[in-house]
Ligand code: FE
């Protein structure tokens with residue numbers, strides 16, 4: 019069928035001798051905002067707004083001409099854009115996948131704003147984001163979401179539709195936004211089940227592959243819904259590059275003992291990481307300071323919510339020493355107590371110490387990726403020795419004790435974690451003293467439907483008295499923070515194998531101001 023747009027795009031591309039600026043209406047082959055819009059990294063006077071021009075998201079360069087394209091943006095105080103408070107133009111460059119990251123400033127604190135983009139005569143849908151309260155302002159209440167781990171094949175993103183309907187200041191995304199592999203088989207209650215949908219590629223190697231994985235994920239309408247209504251604090255974990263990577267080490271060991279011969283040597287892994295982190299940057303609503311440089315992303319950052327909460331967002335992958343004892347779930351070997359082991363690296367640890375020492379907030383929140391409690395992972399009490407998750411802080415006893423010692427000198431430390439694909443929470447204990455609380459958020463889809471209780475959960479809870487709750491359904495956390503108490507609601511969906519599902523509040527963990535540790539409501 020004759021299509022005016024593709025005819026014009028073809029004609030224009032053929033006529034392009036050198037990269038040129040595409041301004042005119044109708045020059046793109048199709049609607050360019052198919053990946054939606056997003057906002058992130060809020061401050062008291064603004065946030066980042068994001069979009070990526072991609073009329074054909076799964077094609078090379080998103081189906082865009084290899085030219086810079088101006089994108090007009092507007093921020094308004096009302097949904098109808100009658101009161102536009104900021105506007106401008108940003109170039110979408112082919113080198114960055116025609117993504118745009120606009121850092122908005124000069125807005126009023128603690129209120130919602132609306133934003134939209136226009137390019138080549140087409141207009142995006144409308145996004146919404148809230149600014150943070152003014153620094154140090156007296157704030158009595160905060161509600162925010164925690165989500166992540168969204169293997170595309172394991173389930174639909176119905177949980178995101180529910181999260182989009184919550185009244186929140188922002189969402190902390192702890193990572194595993196994409197996964198680098200197709201899932202050959204999934205199990206539910208010991209029986210094989212069919213993946214609900216397929217990743218476009220078996221594996222991700224170069225920039226184009228990683229871009230495609232993000233594009234496919236962002237074509238999901240529930241994913242777009244949640245990104246369009248809540249500012250996101252975006253992080254990455256392992257699957258944005260490769261399972262269990264740390265530093266420059268490709269730790270591919272899926273189901274194998276020892277190293278897989280497919281694992282890349284460090285110098286090759288760093289090239290792949292550079293491509294993966296570029297694609298991550300291109301698709302996340304993060305500030306320009308997070309553009310990868312030499313393959314590294316300056317991902318750790320602080321967000322303060324008036325005088326109520328100071329949140330330190332950590333990076334537990336880029337500066338970490340190799341997992342001890344060959345990684346995996348195993349009994350501890352001597353390496354677990356290695357004095358030189360690092361989780362955050364010295365520079366980030368010093369930065370964290372300075373930020374924690376500044377005080378000025380009722381709640382000290384640590385938003386990060388892997389479990390900080392050193393849990394016995396046995397599911398059967400007849401297994402002979404304590405088993406650790408060596409990819410978590412439990413595999414790094416010296417840095418774990420250092421961070422818990424800092425908590426011991428503070429009040430109201432709350433750690434937010436992902437990675438585990440199950441809900442649990444418990445007390446952070448240093449030498450028999452409770453020094454903080456940890457809430458581990460389940461996944462949006464990874465792991466499939468799940469069930470209320472994994473096999474062996476009762477034994478697991480009994481082996482670990484610091485654990486207060488465990489559950490194996492999908493969903494997200496809602497943290498309701500007040501002056502007197504912090505409540506974390508475990509919001510769960512009944513299933514992810516259907517696009518539409520039912521949400522319920524499974525449990526609430528409470529931390530009282532001045533009392534370290536969690537009690538279940
Ligand atoms: Fe995950």
Ligand code: CA
Nearest residue numbers: 194255256437
């Ligand atoms: Ca992970």
